[in-house]
Amino acid sequence: MNGIVDTIKDVLKETDLVLGWTTDPVTGMATPARFHDGKEAEQAVFDSTCVHNLAVHLPRLKDSRVGIVAKGCDARSVVELIIEHEARREQLTVIGVGCGSLLDVKKIWRRYGYGVAIEDRGDSLLIGGEQVSRGEFVQRKCHGCLEADPDIYDVIAGEVGGEIPADMAQSHPLYGMFASLTPVERRAFWREQFSRCIRCYACREACPMCFCRDVCIMQTQVPRWAGGAVDAKQSEMIQLIRVNHLAGRCTGCGECERACPVGIPLMLLLDEQNRAIEEMFAYSAGASLKARPPMLVFDVNKDIWGKG
Amino acid sequence: MKFIASDRIDGLLERLEERGPVWAPREPEGAAGTVLFAPWRPGIVVELDRFTTLSAKGLVLPATEKLLSFSYSLTAEGETLDITGADQERGETVLFGARACDARAFTVLDALFGLPPGESYQDPGYRSRRRDLLVITLACTAGDAACFCSSWKEGTASTQGSDLILYPAGEGYLARSVSPRGEELLALDVWEDSDLEPPELAVTDRLPLEGLETKLTGSLFSDLDFWRELTAKCVSCGYCTYTCPTCYCFDMYDEMNSSREGRRCRSWDACMFYLYTLETSGHNPRPTIAHRYRNRIGHKFSYYPANQGPILCTGCGRCIRGCPVGLDIRDVLRAAGER
Numbered sequence: 001m002n003g004i005v006d007t008i009k010d011v012l013k014e015t016d017l018v019l020g021w022t023t024d025p026v027t028g029m030a031t032p033a034r035f036h037d038g039k040e041a042e043q044a045v046f047d048s049t050c051v052h053n054l055a056v057h058l059p060r061l062k063d064s065r066v067g068i069v070a071k072g073c074d075a076r077s078v079v080e081l082i083i084e085h086e087a088r089r090e091q092l093t094v095i096g097v098g099c100g101s102l103l104d105v106k107k108i109w110r111r112y113g114y115g116v117a118i119e120d121r122g123d124s125l126l127i128g129g130e131q132v133s134r135g136e137f138v139q140r141k142c143h144g145c146l147e148a149d150p151d152i153y154d155v156i157a158g159e160v161g162g163e164i165p166a167d168m169a170q171s172h173p174l175y176g177m178f179a180s181l182t183p184v185e186r187r188a189f190w191r192e193q194f195s196r197c198i199r200c201y202a203c204r205e206a207c208p209m210c211f212c213r214d215v216c217i218m219q220t221q222v223p224r225w226a227g228g229a230v231d232a233k234q235s236e237m238i239q240l241i242r243v244n245h246l247a248g249r250c251t252g253c254g255e256c257e258r259a260c261p262v263g264i265p266l267m268l269l270l271d272e273q274n275r276a277i278e279e280m281f282a283y284s285a286g287a288s289l290k291a292r293p294p295m296l297v298f299d300v301n302k303d304i305w306g307k308g
Numbered sequence: 309m310k311f312i313a314s315d316r317i318d319g320l321l322e323r324l325e326e327r328g329p330v331w332a333p334r335e336p337e338g339a340a341g342t343v344l345f346a347p348w349r350p351g352i353v354v355e356l357d358r359f360t361t362l363s364a365k366g367l368v369l370p371a372t373e374k375l376l377s378f379s380y381s382l383t384a385e386g387e388t389l390d391i392t393g394a395d396q397e398r399g400e401t402v403l404f405g406a407r408a409c410d411a412r413a414f415t416v417l418d419a420l421f422g423l424p425p426g427e428s429y430q431d432p433g434y435r436s437r438r439r440d441l442l443v444i445t446l447a448c449t450a451g452d453a454a455c456f457c458s459s460w461k462e463g464t465a466s467t468q469g470s471d472l473i474l475y476p477a478g479e480g481y482l483a484r485s486v487s488p489r490g491e492e493l494l495a496l497d498v499w500e501d502s503d504l505e506p507p508e509l510a511v512t513d514r515l516p517l518e519g520l521e522t523k524l525t526g527s528l529f530s531d532l533d534f535w536r537e538l539t540a541k542c543v544s545c546g547y548c549t550y551t552c553p554t555c556y557c558f559d560m561y562d563e564m565n566s567s568r569e570g571r572r573c574r575s576w577d578a579c580m581f582y583l584y585t586l587e588t589s590g591h592n593p594r595p596t597i598a599h600r601y602r603n604r605i606g607h608k609f610s611y612y613p614a615n616q617g618p619i620l621c622t623g624c625g626r627c628i629r630g631c632p633v634g635l636d637i638r639d640v641l642r643a644a645g646e647r
Binding site for chain 1: 336344361544550575625630
C-alpha cells in the first residue's frame with residue numbers, strides 16, 4: 001500500500017492536478033493545496049487536521065483532469081456532484097483515505113490561540129503542552145460518522161478499514177439537546193443563534209453543493225426574494241431557503257458550520273432535514289452513484305397520489 | 309499610575325454603562341468558542357484573554373444602516389413622496405476591551421468616512437457614531453501566530469483611536485489616558501494608585517510593506533497567473549472581508565412595504581463576491597476569484613493608501629485565523645514583495 005505522497009505522484013501521471021493537503025508552516029496544521037507535479041506532491045500530507053472538503057473546488061475545475069484526495073464524507077460530496085453533473089466521473093481520480101475522525105482545529109484555536117501546537121495522540125490531545133481529552137475537540141460532524149472509508153475511489157492511499165472510535169458512534173450531544181426542545185423553544189433557539197449572523201455567506205461558499213453561488217437566490221435583485229437587512233429574521237429566512245435547496249442533496253459534510261465566523265450550529269437544521277429525507281424517500285445523498293436525488297425525480301402523481 | 313484589580317472590572321463597566329451602552333468581548337453560549345463584541349449587562353462575563361472573531365467596525369459602520377425613510381402615495385390629487393433622514397443623535401457608546409489594532413482601524417476608516425467638512429463627502433452616520441464612541445483598549449502582552457500589527461511602526465504600542473489604554477499588570481490593569489475623554493474616565497472612583505510598572509508589550513510578525521503600493525498597480529496587476537496560483541484554494545467566501553476591521557464595502561438598496569412606506573439602507577457587502585461587480589449589461593470586470601482577490605489586496609495596500617493615506621489593514625490577523633481554507637494574507641504579501 002502506497003502512502004499519500006507516492007499515490008499522488010502516481011495519479012499525477014494521468015491528471016492535470018491533484019487536490020490534497022500540505023502542512024501550513026505557521027500553524028503546523030493541514031491546509032488545502034494543489035499539486036501539479038511530483039516535486040510539489042512531496043509536500044502532501046494526510047492527518048486528523050485535514051478537515052476541509054476539497055470537493056467544493058470540483059465545479060470550478062470541470063475542464064481539467066483532477067485527482068482528489070477524499071475522506072469518506074468528502075467522497076459523498078464527490079458522488080453527489082457527479083450525479084448533478086457538476087463533476088465528470090471520467091475526468092476524476094478519487095484517492096480514498098481512511099479517516100478516524102477529525103479535529104475541530106478552529107475551536108482549538110479559538111480557545112487556546114491561533115497557531116498553538118497541537119499533537120493528536122489518538123486518545124487524547126496535547127495542546128500547547130497541556131493534555132486534554134480529545135472528544136471535546138472532534139468535529140461535530142464526526143459524531144455519528146457514516147463512512148470512515150470512502151465508498152467510491154480509484155486508488156487508496158495509506159491505511160483504510162479503521163474503526164470509527166467508540167465515542168464517535170453516537171450523534172453529537174447538541175443534537176439530543178435540540179431534539180428535546182418544543183417547537184416554540186426551537187424558534188427561540190434559532191432566533192438567538194441567527195442574531196449573530198452577519199450574512200457573510202461563508203456557509204454558502206464553503207458548501208460543495210451550493211454551486212449556484214454566483215447567481216444565488218439569497219442575493220438576487222429581481223425578484224428580491226430576501227430583504228437586504230442584516231437581522232435575525234432575514235438571516236433565518238435565507239438560511240432556511242438554503243437548507244431547503246439542499247433537501248436530498250446535503251451530504252452532511254459540515255463545511256457550512258465550520259466556515260461560519262460566529263459559530264451558528266447550521267448542521268442541526270441540515271441533519272434534521274437529512275433524516276426526514278431518509279425516512280420519506282429512503283435516500284441518503286452521496287451514498288450511491290446510481291441513485292437520483294428525490295427532489296430531482298419527484299413525480300407528484302406517481303410518488304404521492306399514485307401510492308394510495 | 310491608576311490601577312484596577314481584575315475582580316473590580318465589573319464595577320468599572322457599571323460606571324461606564326451610566327454613560328451609554330457598553331460593548332465588550334464575550335463568548336456567546338453554544339457558539340463553538342467564538343468571542344464577539346456584544347452589549348454588556350451586569351452578570352455577563354467579559355472575555356479579555358482571547359481575541360474576538362468579528363471586529364468592532366459595526367459600532368461605526370453597522371451591518372445594516374438606515375439612511376432615510378420614505379412614504380409614497382398616489383391619489384386623485386396627485387402623488388407625494390415624503391423623505392425623512394435618519395436620526396443621528398444617539399449618545400455615547402463605549403467599546404471596552406478593543407486591541408490596539410481594533411482601535412487603530414477606526415483612524416484608518418476616518419481617512420475616508422470621517423474627513424473634515426469641505427474636503428469630501430460627509431458621511432453623517434459614520435461621523436456621529438465615531439464622535440460618540442469611547443474606546444478603551446487592552447494592550448497586548450502576547451499575540452498569536454496570526455498577529456502582524458508590528459508591521460506598522462508602533463505595533464501593539466499604538467494609541468491611535470483609543471481614549472484609555474489598559475495594561476495587564478499584577479492582578480489587574482494599569483490605566484493610561486490618551487485623550488481628554490480618557491482623562492475624564494480616570495476621574496471615576498474605581499481606580500487605585502499603584503507603583504506597578506507597565507508590562508513589556510508583544511512584538512508580532514513583521515511584513516515588508518514597502519514598495520507594494522506601486523507594484524500592485526504595476527507589474528503585479530497584469531500578472532493574473534500570480535493571483536491564480538496564490539488563490540487556488542480560495543472559495544471566494546466573505547469570511548475575510550466581513551471579519552476585517554477595515555473592509556467597508558457596502559450595498560445600498562430601497563425596501564418598501566405594501567403601504568408604500570419604505571427605507572433606504574446600506575448593508576455590508578464584500579468585494580470577494582461575483583455579484584459585487586456584476587454589471588447590468590452582464591459584463592463582470594472581476595469574473596474570477598483571482599480578479600477579486602487581486603482587487604482586495606490592491607485596494608488595501610495600494611489604492612486606498614494612494615488616495616486616502618493609510619494602508620487599509622492593521623494586522624489584526626482575523627482573516628488568517630478563521631479562513632475556512634487556511635489562506636494566509638501574509639503569504640500573499642510576502643510573495644508580492646518578492647516579485
